[in-house]
Amino acid sequence: MASIEALAQRCNTFFHIKQLQAHLLTSGHFQFSTSRSRLMELCAISPAGDLSFAHLVFRQIHHPSTNDWNAILRGLAVSPHPYDAVSWYRTMLRRSRRVDALTSSFTLKACARFLGFSEATQMHSQIVRWGFAGDALLGTTLLDVYAKVGDIGSAKKVFDDMSVRDIASWNALISGFAQGCNASEALELFKRMESEGFSPNEVTVLGALAACSHMGAFKEGEKIYEYITDKKLDLNVIVCNAVIDMYCKCGLVGKACRVFDSMSCGKSLVTWNTMVMGFAMHGDGDKALQLFEQMGLNGVHPDAISYLAALCACNHAGLVDHGVRLFNSMASHGVKPNMKHYGSVVDLLGRAGRLKEAYDIITSMPMMPDVVLWQSLLFSCQIYANIELAETAMRKLVEMGSNNCGDFVLLSNVYAAHERWNDVRRVRDAMKKRDVRKVPGFSYIEVEGVIHKFFTGDKSHDNWREIYGKLDEIRFKIKELGYVAETNFVLHDIGEEEKENVLCYHSEKLAVAFGLISTREGTPMQVFKNLRICGDCHIVFKLVSKIYSREILVRDRVRFHRFKEGSCSCRDYW
Known part of the structure; x- marks a missing residue:
């Protein structure tokens, strides 16, 4: 008789699976644990299978083995309801069924899917108690769960x-670091991995590129891209997509475009x-929309994300x-607008002053x-400075239970403007x-591989005196060009001179001043800010780019601003 594995490989439909069950029953092989467990596993995880049928088979077993329980558990772990796997696991324990490392692994994978932190910590203690902690595969699954739950x-x-x-x-830890707020640790782990003799694969570089995207660490990103091309990992379209995303988020949209044009592995919808989204982030609406139109000409049907990217470009x-x-x-x-599409068009109309629409x-x-x-809308x-609509929007937000500091600050700003x-x-x-509590604004700049972070009015940096001296120099030079501080951006009931001083020491200005004193003349600078760039800072950076002949790239919470020769890529619309 053919082996159970050989028979299982021929099961391409649910009808074939039922035939296999009938064969096992009539031939007497159903009594063997390995045969019936393979059958249930096939039912539970195969595209041709049916998890409910696997349950039916399980109930026919008088004395199910650990493998039988694990077969159902594995199916539940990958099902649309992964929490059911934890319930099944607890049922195993209540019935005093012996669990093994696979039982724990399948349950942990389920925890990772529904982000079950408390369930994962309980599993961890049980794994230690049962002596499975030394299992490398199980350890990887456990750290993957912890990484995914944060x-x-x-x-x-x-x-x-x-x-x-x-x-x-x-890979699990690098991805965990990259997805959280530990991008720099992800890159350090990536370097350490190579030094310990491990060769990064496609999954590794995806995590490392995500970290570069988060930090704007384009130099590290370029090194990773060199490794990717050297190892032929660029034959993977998912890796190429990540490279394009990294370059776009690091402000190098031209390099992203070159990767896009040179892809030999073919292009996916992603x-x-x-x-398209890369061009949109950089304010190059014409190129974004041209590419959007080109999708159709190349036989690629735009989806909801394509339309969202195009709307962002217009925005x-x-x-x-x-x-x-x-x-x-x-x-x-054939694309139904979702909440994000409505949000984009509302923002588009609102920022154009068409508040009623x-x-x-x-x-x-x-x-x-x-x-x-x-x-x-707020x-x-x-x-x-539309008070009536601002109050309406704020009422709705309060009714919806929003307790976001930004909502209150925006309403406060509308009142302050009047x-x-x-x-x-x-x-x-x-x-x-x-x-x-108001989220503090901060900015950071990378100089010679070191991240320097600044808050408004920050004096914690070792070079703060030189930074403040540079800001005084900047203020003197831009006033010679007719600069007048946009004190309307300081929404406090204080004097004009105090307002001007507050504006002078915004976090992004501190970062730019540090960049000017720390890098060679003519060197481009990149500054990253966690909030929207201040209007006064926007004016100052245009003047600084002209006076000091510097290109300054600022990535704020929404988009990129490229300041060069006294103008900005956003054309003063953001």
């Missing part, structure tokens, strides 16, 4: 305690979407009418608007009452 400290401890590590262990370039037409055409091309779209949507849409109300200081104080009192 407990990087525990993931690192598991990694450090492993007596034997394989490539998967390194490739096109990534490149960042101020192409209002084009964006509205694009939004209205989506349904006719933006409000009408929100109130006429076929779905309940989310918090982000009202926040977009932001636009701040730009145009010098309604009593209302400003009322909003701030409400923030204190609700324990709403």
Whole structure:
């Protein structure tokens, strides 16, 4: 008789699986644990299988073995309801069924899928108690769970305690670092991995590229890309997509475009979407929309993400009418607008001053608007100092339970723009009452491989005196060109001179000043900011780029600004 494995490989349909079950029953092989466990596993995880049928087979077994339980457990772990795997595992324990390393591995994989932190920690203690902690595969699965739930400290401890590590262990921790707020640690681990004799594979470089994207570490990203081309990993389209994304997010959209044009592995829909979004982030709306149109000519049907990228391009370039037409055409091309599309067009109209149209779209949507849409409208109300609509948006946000500090700050800014200081104080009192805390703005710049981070008014840097001296020099030089501080961006009830001093020491200005004193003349600089760039800083950087003959690239929370020869790539629209 053919082996169970050979028979299982021929099961391409559910009918074949049922025939295999009948064969095992009639031939007497069903009584052998390995045969029936393979059958149930086939039912549980095969595309041709049926998990409910696997349960039916399981119930026919009088004394199921650990392998039988594991077969169902494995299917539940990859099912649409991974939490059911934990319930099944607990049932095993209640019935005093012996568990093994595979039982623990399948359950942990389920925990990773539904981000079950408490369940994973319980599993960890049981793994130690049962003596499975030395299992390398299980250790990798455990650290992967910790990384995915955001407990990087525990993931690192598991990694450090492993007596034997394989490539998967390194990949899991690098990806965990990259996905969290530990991008620099991901790159350090990537370097350490190579020094310990492990050769990074496709999964490794994806994690490392994600870290570079997060940090804007283009020099490290270029080294990784050199490794990718040297090892022929660029034959993988997913890797190429990550390289394009890295270059775009590091401000090197030209290099991203060259990778896009030179791909020999073919382009996926994700490739096109990534490149369109890259142009959009850099405010190059014309190129983004040309590429969007080119997708159709190349037989690639745009999806919801493609349209979102194109709408973002219109948004960042101020192409209002084009964006509205694009939004209205989506349904006719078989793409149903979702919340993000509505949010993009609301932001597009609002920032163009068409607040009434933006409000009408929100109130006429076929779905309940989310918090982000009202926040977009509130932001636009701040730009145009529209108190009535700002109060309406804020009421909606409060009704929806939003406790975001930015909402209160935006409303406060609208009142401050009209010098309604009593209302400003009322909003701030409400923030204190609700324990709403403002997110501090910070900026950072990389110089010779070292990240330097600054907060507004920061004096913690070793070179703060030189930095402040450079800012005084900048202020003197730009005033000679007619600069007048945009004190309306300081929304406090204080004197004009105090407002000017507050503006002078914004975090992004500190970063640029440090860049000027720390790099050679004519060298381009990159600054990264966690919030939107301040309007006054935007004006100052245009002047600095002209006076010092420097190209300054600023990536804020929304997009890129490239300052060169006294102008910005955003054309003063953002």
